[in-house]
Amino acid sequence: MKNLLIVDDDKEMVKELVSVFEMEGYGVFFAFNGLSALERYRENSYDLVLLDIKMPVLDGREVFKAIKSKNPRQKIIIVTGSLGRVENFKQDPVLDQADGCFEKPFVVEQLLSRIRELI
Amino acid sequence: MFILINTATILFCLINLFLSRVNPGLMLMAPLTAVLFALFSAGLLLEKFGNIRFGAKIGARVLISAVLLLAVIDVFFGAINLSYLEALLVVMLSVSVLAKKLPGQIFSSLVLFFSSLFLISYVYGVAFVSFFPAVFFLFISTGILLEEKNSFFQLWLRSFSPFSVFTKWMIPFSLSIIFLAEFIDIIFFASYGGNADPKLHALFHTLSFVGLAFFTVILIFFSFKKVEDKLYETQGELSSLLSAIPDIVMRVDKNKFYVWANDAGYAFFGKDVIGKEASYYFEETQDTYDKVSSVFKGGEDTVYVESWQRRSDGKRRLLAWWCRSLRDEKGEIMGAISTARDITEQKQQQKELRASREQLAKIFDLSPEAITITSQKEGFLYNANKAAEEMFGFTRAEGVGRTIFDLNIWVDPSERAKMVRAAVAKKVSVTSEVKMRKKTGEAFPALISMIPIEDREEKLLLTVTRDISIYKKAQEILERDNEMFKRMVEKEAKKIFEMEKKLALSRRLSDLGTLATGIAHELRNPLGVISTATYNIKVKNSNPELIGHLQNIEKKVFESNRIISNLLGYAKPKELELVRIDISRETKNLLDVYANKYAEEKVIIDFLDKLKPETFIYVDRTQFVELLSNLVGNSFDACREKGGRILVKLDADRDANELVLSVEDNGEGMDKKDLEKAFDPFFSTKKEGMGLGLSICRQIVDQHGGKTYLQSERGKGTTVTVRFLLDADRKI
Numbered sequence: 027m028k029n030l031l032i033v034d035d036d037k038e039m040v041k042e043l044v045s046v047f048e049m050e051g052y053g054v055f056f057a058f059n060g061l062s063a064l065e066r067y068r069e070n071s072y073d074l075v076l077l078d079i080k081m082p083v084l085d086g087r088e089v090f091k092a093i094k095s096k097n098p099r100q101k102i103i104i105v106t107g108s109l110g111r112v113e114n115f116k117q118d119p120v121l122d123q124a125d126g127c128f129e130k131p132f133v134v135e136q137l138l139s140r141i142r143e144l145i
Numbered sequence: 146m147f148i149l150i151n152t153a154t155i156l157f158c159l160i161n162l163f164l165s166r167v168n169p170g171l172m173l174m175a176p177l178t179a180v181l182f183a184l185f186s187a188g189l190l191l192e193k194f195g196n197i198r199f200g201a202k203i204g205a206r207v208l209i210s211a212v213l214l215l216a217v218i219d220v221f222f223g224a225i226n227l228s229y230l231e232a233l234l235v236v237m238l239s240v241s242v243l244a245k246k247l248p249g250q251i252f253s254s255l256v257l258f259f260s261s262l263f264l265i266s267y268v269y270g271v272a273f274v275s276f277f278p279a280v281f282f283l284f285i286s287t288g289i290l291l292e293e294k295n296s297f298f299q300l301w302l303r304s305f306s307p308f309s310v311f312t313k314w315m316i317p318f319s320l321s322i323i324f325l326a327e328f329i330d331i332i333f334f335a336s337y338g339g340n341a342d343p344k345l346h347a348l349f350h351t352l353s354f355v356g357l358a359f360f361t362v363i364l365i366f367f368s369f370k371k372v373e374d375k376l377y378e379t380q381g382e383l384s385s386l387l388s389a390i391p392d393i394v395m396r397v398d399k400n401k402f403y404v405w406a407n408d409a410g411y412a413f414f415g416k417d418v419i420g421k422e423a424s425y426y427f428e429e430t431q432d433t434y435d436k437v438s439s440v441f442k443g444g445e446d447t448v449y450v451e452s453w454q455r456r457s458d459g460k461r462r463l464l465a466w467w468c469r470s471l472r473d474e475k476g477e478i479m480g481a482i483s484t485a486r487d488i489t490e491q492k493q494q495q496k497e498l499r500a501s502r503e504q505l506a507k508i509f510d511l512s513p514e515a516i517t518i519t520s521q522k523e524g525f526l527y528n529a530n531k532a533a534e535e536m537f538g539f540t541r542a543e544g545v546g547r548t549i550f551d552l553n554i555w556v557d558p559s560e561r562a563k564m565v566r567a568a569v570a571k572k573v574s575v576t577s578e579v580k581m582r583k584k585t586g587e588a589f590p591a592l593i594s595m596i597p598i599e600d601r602e603e604k605l606l607l608t609v610t611r612d613i614s615i616y617k618k619a620q621e622i623l624e625r626d627n628e629m630f631k632r633m634v635e636k637e638a639k640k641i642f643e644m645e646k647k648l649a650l651s652r653r654l655s656d657l658g659t660l661a662t663g664i665a666h667e668l669r670n671p672l673g674v675i676s677t678a679t680y681n682i683k684v685k686n687s688n689p690e691l692i693g694h695l696q697n698i699e700k701k702v703f704e705s706n707r708i709i710s711n712l713l714g715y716a717k718p719k720e721l722e723l724v725r726i727d728i729s730r731e732t733k734n735l736l737d738v739y740a741n742k743y744a745e746e747k748v749i750i751d752f753l754d755k756l757k758p759e760t761f762i763y764v765d766r767t768q769f770v771e772l773l774s775n776l777v778g779n780s781f782d783a784c785r786e787k788g789g790r791i792l793v794k795l796d797a798d799r800d801a802n803e804l805v806l807s808v809e810d811n812g813e814g815m816d817k818k819d820l821e822k823a824f825d826p827f828f829s830t831k832k833e834g835m836g837l838g839l840s841i842c843r844q845i846v847d848q849h850g851g852k853t854y855l856q857s858e859r860g861k862g863t864t865v866t867v868r869f870l871l872d873a874d875r876k877i
Binding site for chain 2: 036038039042080130133134
C-alpha cells in the first residue's frame with residue numbers, strides 16, 4: 027500500500043481528500059500545519075506529499091525545502107488556493123521543483139490521474 | 146581877491162612907470178622895482194589860471210625865476226638900484242611862490258611881517274624904504290597866503306572864532322587905540338597950542354594908524370573867514386563825501402588830464418595819477434575818447450562807457466564809467482567829472498551766469514522729458530521745451546502766453562489745481578498719474594511731476610510730463626496675459642484635479658483590488674472543499690436523481706472560480722510575455738471554439754479577415770486569448786436573447802501601421818450615459834458578472850500600447866475596435 031501525506035490547514039479539505047484517497051486504496055496520513063507535517067514526515071516514509079502553501083506555524087515553502095533537503099527524491103504535489111495562477115509556481119525557485127501544482131478548486135479526477143502517473 | 150590884488154599891483158606898477166617917464170619928480174617908486182613887481186604878479190596869475198597843456202605853468206616859473214635872479218643880482222651888486230631889504234623881500238617872495246609848500250608859507254609870513262614893519266617905520270618917519278613897495282609886498286604876500294590852502298596863515302586865521310575872547314577883545318582894543326591916540330594928540334596939541342613937538346604928533350598919528358590897521362585887518366579877516374568857513378565846510382563835506390564813495394571819482398580838465406581824484410581813484414590808479422592823461426591807463430586800443438566826446442562838446446547827458454584800464458598793481462580791470470561835463474561859473478566847459486566802478490568780477494559773473502543760463506536752456510531743450518514752466522495759479526505758459534512741443538503738438542510760439550486751460554491739455558483741470566496746492570504747500574515735488582490731452586484732442590495717460598519755483602516775485606511751476614501710454618499698454622497686456630495665464634493655470638489645476646480624482650479612484654480601485662485579491666484567494670479554499678466534497682458524494686452516491694444536482698454544484702463552483710480568476714487578472718496585471726503569433730490563425734482557432742458553443746444558443750459568429758496571409762504581431766498569447774474571449778463573450782451576452790449575430794473583423798491600417806480588430810454585435814447596445822462608464826471597473830448592465838470585462842480588455846490593450854474604441858447605440862448594437870501596432874519587430 028502506498029502512503030500519502032496530506033498537509034493542509036483546512037480540516038474540511040483534509041477530511042474530503044482523506045475520503046477520496048482511502049476510496050482509492052492509499053494509506054493516508056495528514057497534518058494541519060507545517061511543523062506537525064515535518065513530525066509526520068520523520069515518523070514515516072511517504073510515496074507522495076500533497077502540500078498546501080499558505081499555512082500557519084510553518085508555511086508550505088519551508089516544509090517543501092525541509093523535505094527536499096532530507097529526501098531530494100521525495101515526490102511532492104502542491105495543492106493550493108492562495109497563490110494565484112498556476113504560472114506563478116514556475117517562477118518560484120522552490121515550488122518549481124514540485125511534481126505538480128493544483129489550484130483549488132481543482133478537478134479531482136485530474137489530481138488522481140497525476141498521482142497515478144507518479145506512484 | 147587874489148586876482149584883484151595882483152591885477153592892482155600890475156596896474157599900479159604900470160602907472161608908476163608912466164609917471165616916471167612923464168614927470169620924474171612924481172615918481173613913487175623906482176622903475177625897475179615896478180617892472181619886477183609887474184613881472185611877479187603876472188607870473189602868479191599865470192601860475193594860477195594858466196593852462197597846463199600849453200606850458201603856462203612853466204612860463205610862470207620862468208617869470209618868477211627871472212624876478213628871483215634880478216633880486217639876487219641886486220642884493221649882491223646893488224646895481225639895479227633896489228634897496229637891500231627890498232631885494233631880500235623879493236627873493237623870499239619868489240622862493241615862496243616856487244616852493245609853495247611849508248617853507249613857502251614861512252617865507253610868505255616873513256614877507257608879510259617885514260612889509261608891515263616897513264609901513265610902520267615909514268609912518269613913524271624912519272623911512273628907509275619907500276612906502277609903496279611895502280604896500281605891494283603886503284598885498285602880494287597876503288594874496289599868496291590866502292591862495293594856499295591850509296597855509297599857516299589860514300590856520301592862524303581860522304583859530305579865531307567870532308565869539309572867542311580874543312576876537313572880542315580885538316575890535317574894542319583897536320578902536321580904543323585909535324580913539325586914545327587921537328584923543329591924546331588933540332588934547333596934547335591943544336594944550337601946547339601949535340608948539341608941540343611934531344615928533345610926538347607923528348607918534349600919536351602912528352598909533353592911530355596901527356589901531357586902524359588892526360581894525361581893518363580884523364574886518365577883512367571876518368569877511369574872509371565867513372566865506373572861507375563856508376567854502377571849507379562845503380569843500381570838506383564834498384571831499385569827504387567823495388572820499389567815502391566806494392566808487393572811483395575822477396576829474397579831468399578839458400584835455401582829459403586828471404586833475405582830481407578821490408580815495409578810491411588814488412587807490413586804483415596810484416598816488417601819481419594827477420597830471421596824467423586818462424588814456425595813459427588804457428589797456429589796448431579803445432574808442433573810449435570817441436564815446437565820451439559829447440561830454441567835452443557840451444553834452445548835458447551822462448555818458449556811460451566800459452573800458453579796460455590798468456590798475457596800480459598792473460592788472461587789467463574793466464571799469465564802468467559815468468562821465469559828465471564840468472563847467473565853471475561862466476558855463477564854460479572846464480573838464481569832466483567821472484565816476485567809475487570796477488566791474489571785472491561782475492562782468493565775469495555775468496558771463497558765467499549767462500553761460501550757466503545757456504547750459505540750463507540747452508538742458509531744458511534737450512531733455513527727453515516734456516518740461517513746461519507756468520505760473521502756479523493761472524497756468525500761464527512761460528516756457529516749454531521741445532519734448533513738450535512734440536508731446537502736446539503745440540509749438541512754443543503757439544503756447545507761450547496762453548494758459549494751459551486755454552490750451553486744454555488737462556483732461557481734468559481740477560486735478561492740476563489739486564497737485565499745485567499740494568506742491569506749493571509742501572514745497573516739494575508732487576507726482577501723480579493723470580490724463581492729458583494733445584492738440585489733436587487725443588487723450589493719453591501721463592505721469593506728472595510738479596515742483597514750485599520762485600523766480601523773484603513770480604510764483605512759477607515746473608512741470609515734467611511723461612507719456613506713459615506705452616507702459617499702460619504694456620501693463621494691460623501684462624494684466625491680460627496674467628488673466629490668460631490664470632485661466633490656463635486654472636484649467637491645468639482642473640486637469641490636475643481631475644487626474645487627482647482619477648488617481649484617487651484608481652488608488653481606491655487598487656485598494657479594492659488588493660482586497661478583492663485577498664477575498665478571491667480565501668474563497669478558493671472553500672470552493673476547493675465544495676468541489677472535492679461533491680466528488681466524494683458523486684462517487685459514494687447510488688441515487689441517480691442526485692447526479693444532476695451534483696453536476697450543477699460542480700458547474701457553479703467552476704463558474705465562481707472563473708469570476709475569481711477575472712478579478713485576480715484585473716487587480717494584478719501580469720508582466721507581458723510577448724510571442725510572435727500569426728494573428729489570423731490564432732483568432733480563427735479561438736472563434737471556432739466559441740462558434741460551436743454559441744451555436745446551441747443560436748448566435749452566429751462571422752469572421753471577416755482582410756489581412757494578408759501570415760501577418761504576425763507580438764502579443765502575450767494568454768492575454769490576447771483573454772481579450773478576444775472577453776470581447777466575444779460580451780457580444781454574446783448582449784445579443785444571445787434575440788438570436789444575434791457577431792461579426793469579428795481583422796484589418797490593417799497601413800498608414801498608421803496598425804492592426805485593427807473589431808467585434809461587432811447587433812445586441813441591445815448602450816445609451817450615451819452607459820457608454821461613458823463602460824470602461825469603468827465593476828460597471829455592468831448585465832444581470833450577472835462583475836463588470837470587469839471591458840476594463841480588463843482595455844487594460845490588456847493599454848499594456849500592449851494599443852487603443853480601444855467603443856461605439857454603441859441603444860437597440861442597434863455595439864462595436865468594440867482595438868488597434869495594435871503592426872510593426873513586426875516591435876517589442877513593447
